[in-house]
Amino acid sequence: MIEAVIPQASLLKKIIEAIKELVDEANFDFSETGIRLQAMDKSHIALSFLHLRSDGFSEYRCDRSQTLGINLNSFSKILKCAANDDQVQIKAADEAEALSLTFENSSKDRMSEFNLKLMDIDIDSVDVPDMDYQATVSMSAQEFARIVRDLSSIGEAVTIDATKQGVRFFAKGDDGSGNILLKHQKSVDEESTSATSVEITEPVSHSLALKYLANFAKAAPLAERVTINLIEEAPVMFEFKISDMGHIRFYLAPQIEEDQE
Amino acid sequence: MGIKGLKQVIADRAPAALRTVEMKHLVGRKIAIDASTSLYQFLVAVRSDGQNLTTSDGSTTSHLIGLLYRTVSMVEMGLRPVYVFDGKPPTMKSGELSKRREKREKAEESLKAAEEEGNAEEMLKQLKRLSKVTPEINEQAKRLLKLMGVPHVTAPCEAEAECAALAKAGKVWAAASQDMDTLLFGAPVLLRNLTAPAARKLPIEEIRLDEVLRGLDYSCEQLIDLGILLGCDYCDSIRGVGPKSGYELVRDHKTIEHIVKLDKVAKGVPEEWPFDQARELFAKAEVSECATDFVWEKPDTEGMVQFLVNEMEFNEQRVRSAAAKLEKAAGKGQQGRIDSFFKVKPRAASDKAATASAAGKRKGGAAGSAGAKKTRK
Numbered sequence: 001m002i003e004a005v006i007p008q009a010s011l012l013k014k015i016i017e018a019i020k021e022l023v024d025e026a027n028f029d030f031s032e033t034g035i036r037l038q039a040m041d042k043s044h045i046a047l048s049f050l051h052l053r054s055d056g057f058s059e060y061r062c063d064r065s066q067t068l069g070i071n072l073n074s075f076s077k078i079l080k081c082a083a084n085d086d087q088v089q090i091k092a093a094d095e096a097e098a099l100s101l102t103f104e105n106s107s108k109d110r111m112s113e114f115n116l117k118l119m120d121i122d123i124d125s126v127d128v129p130d131m132d133y134q135a136t137v138s139m140s141a142q143e144f145a146r147i148v149r150d151l152s153s154i155g156e157a158v159t160i161d162a163t164k165q166g167v168r169f170f171a172k173g174d175d176g177s178g179n180i181l182l183k184h185q186k187s188v189d190e191e192s193t194s195a196t197s198v199e200i201t202e203p204v205s206h207s208l209a210l211k212y213l214a215n216f217a218k219a220a221p222l223a224e225r226v227t228i229n230l231i232e233e234a235p236v237m238f239e240f241k242i243s244d245m246g247h248i249r250f251y252l253a254p255q256i257e258e259d260q261e
Numbered sequence: 262m263g264i265k266g267l268k269q270v271i272a273d274r275a276p277a278a279l280r281t282v283e284m285k286h287l288v289g290r291k292i293a294i295d296a297s298t299s300l301y302q303f304l305v306a307v308r309s310d311g312q313n314l315t316t317s318d319g320s321t322t323s324h325l326i327g328l329l330y331r332t333v334s335m336v337e338m339g340l341r342p343v344y345v346f347d348g349k350p351p352t353m354k355s356g357e358l359s360k361r362r363e364k365r366e367k368a369e370e371s372l373k374a375a376e377e378e379g380n381a382e383e384m385l386k387q388l389k390r391l392s393k394v395t396p397e398i399n400e401q402a403k404r405l406l407k408l409m410g411v412p413h414v415t416a417p418c419e420a421e422a423e424c425a426a427l428a429k430a431g432k433v434w435a436a437a438s439q440d441m442d443t444l445l446f447g448a449p450v451l452l453r454n455l456t457a458p459a460a461r462k463l464p465i466e467e468i469r470l471d472e473v474l475r476g477l478d479y480s481c482e483q484l485i486d487l488g489i490l491l492g493c494d495y496c497d498s499i500r501g502v503g504p505k506s507g508y509e510l511v512r513d514h515k516t517i518e519h520i521v522k523l524d525k526v527a528k529g530v531p532e533e534w535p536f537d538q539a540r541e542l543f544a545k546a547e548v549s550e551c552a553t554d555f556v557w558e559k560p561d562t563e564g565m566v567q568f569l570v571n572e573m574e575f576n577e578q579r580v581r582s583a584a585a586k587l588e589k590a591a592g593k594g595q596q597g598r599i600d601s602f603f604k605v606k607p608r609a610a611s612d613k614a615a616t617a618s619a620a621g622k623r624k625g626g627a628a629g630s631a632g633a634k635k636t637r638k
Contacts (some may be wrong), residue, residue, distance in 0.1 A: 043286040044598045044605075122280070126603035157594060207594050234602050253289075253602065255594030 002030050002066060002092040005059035009082035009103060011222075011242070016079060018219035018240075018248055019048050020072035022212075025121045030092075031065040034246065038125050046212045047126065047235070047251040056245025058087075068092060068099060069121035078114045092118075128251070133229040133237070135162035135204045139182060139196040141226040141240060145217040147180050152210045154178040157255055161205045162198055162230055171210070204230040206254040216250040264488045266504030267441045271468065274508060275476020281464035284455075288339035289598045291555065292452065293424040295438035296344040296413065297394050299456035300402055302439070303327025304392040306458035311385040313392075316574045324398050325405055325573060331456050332411055333583045336557075336590045343433060343555050344406055344413040346399055347420045351495070351542060365393070408565045409587055410558035414549070422446045422546035430551035435467070444470055445488045445543045447481065471607070479511065485543045486536075487511045490520070495539035500529035560587040 006012050019026065023039040037050040054060040082088060082103040089102040098115040105111075137160075147169050151158050155173035166183040182196040216238050220226070223240040230236050235251040242248065271278055307314060307323035314322050335342050368387045375383035406413045416423030424436035425446035435450035436443050443451050449470050454463040474484060490507045492498025502510065514520045517536050521527055562584040569575040 040599060042283070043288045044600045045288065045596060047599050047603075122277075124600075125606050126599060127606060128603050209596060235597075235599055251599060251603075253597035253599050256597050 001063045001094060003061040004057045004090045006088045007058050009086040009088045010084035012088055013079045014222045016072060016076050020076055021215035021218055022046055022048050025071050027121050028068045028070055030062045032062055040124055045253050049249040051246040053246050069119040074116055078116055131231055133231045134202045135200040135230045137162055137167045137198050137228040138225055140194050141220040141223050144226045145220040148213045148217045151178050152214055156210060157207050158210050159207045162200060163203045164200055167198055204232060206230055206236050208252050208254055212252050219248050264441045264491050264493050266491050267488060269504045270508045271473055275473045278469045278472030278476055280467050282467045284338050289596045291341040291433040292435050292437050293343045293345050293427040293433040295420045295424050296346045297420055298439045300324045300394045300398060302456055322573050324402060328402055328405055329583055333586050337586055339596050341557055342411055345420045345423045346415045348416045348418045351418055408561045408568060410560045412555040417549055418547040423548050426548035427551050432551050445485050446546050483511050485540055486517045489536050489539050495542055496534060496536055497531045559591045560584045
């Protein structure tokens, strides 16, 4: 038996919007401690991770660990039937064939219930080791989304250079090039959402497909800030914190320069 | 060609090993392609009014057209193909080869008969049967690949064995061939239909050896024995042994030595049946040391124009646009893949673990939700 209550449907809507771009279907692993999801796109270039801790829900109960396979487009469609400040209750019995979703409005005089068919999903998953990143850039999530949007009009890939001085985003296309520099601010206090900070042990640079970053940027409404974690010879990790609840992480395999071979 | 019924056994017993993929999902993959099966596919498929396309003086160009456009679309999608050509045929194959010769002779006769009758459909059928990859076709294909900047090698012996060896050695990720033999040569991943004509819309099939062995609960040696029982290029099949019984025989009796002693099998064994030599050919195929790293280069556009336009009478604009696509793809950074950094969890193992734990946890009832279960074809 699984039962979880989220006070505001808008949060769940944003989460599903952020992951449904990468994969059509995904397995949600429910356990006592919360919900986890790993989804790798079919071409194995990008990976998304969702973790929602049980204590972030207003109610959470999971008697036995269960994996629920869900079509994300259908999930998103059903969530559109909820108003943004409706309370959402998710329920599934132990051998459920469907997930039950109940939306209740704030004045508690309207309740709607929907069922979403569950499915067995055949999807590759990977073991992601813990890594000591060489550089961690912390910046405004809005700013990140804007840079991705701006540079997407220039080229197909962006090079992210992290140095002590700051982070530089560079794109080149058939018709020209673009270059955006965000300088490292020495004292980024937690409240300031627009400043950028770079924690670094060694300068790192990676070239990434903007098509995927545009998908990741869909998570920007979930969080004030995003961290970009870089290390040589490994995928770049983007983390959006979901307040008091968990995070979404995206991994993107970098493009390899020809001359390195 | 290939092994009768092996795919059926895999589909039935090891469904996790078999899946269809789209070409775009193979981005960044290095793939060794069995050139002979690809060129044959092009010769059969690239036709107009049933005839191969030719230059004005009658030289066939179907193979070059197929090779050019199929390779360009692969490279554009970010794949990195290496073509592997056949070397000398193995002596063991002489039986198979003489059988093919007989078939050709028969096809030639049927063609003549069809011509006399004026049966166009039958003529086309026989013409396709007569398609043959000649040494000249191979040489032209190699010349074109060189100009396109796409690497190729000539196998010491059989191309599919070399493809498998390259994949095993990690020089490429997969072997692409129509021949299921390639799995018996030990290719960790086999792709089928990669060079099948786009018009036929055949999905690309990905077959994973480790999942095959896991699903069948076989060793590599047992898989080879099953292939030999079902009939490979080197040995005839045994009368009365089909995919289902073959699978069960190897499962229950482990090796061919034991199986041929069984009464029900012994009477179907052909008089001359050198299974041990066939086994040797699969297990210890003659392959290169797989020491070279492959390099993909920029195309030689003018060279392509000289060859394809001036000699083979292709449309210049089309050749230049194909070359431009290759040039663009060569200039782009190669997209990396998550699975080259993080280890992919085995598929069947996780399936099994999931169902096992689910069965343990759930009282009665099928694991998962039978009603909403998605079956993979």
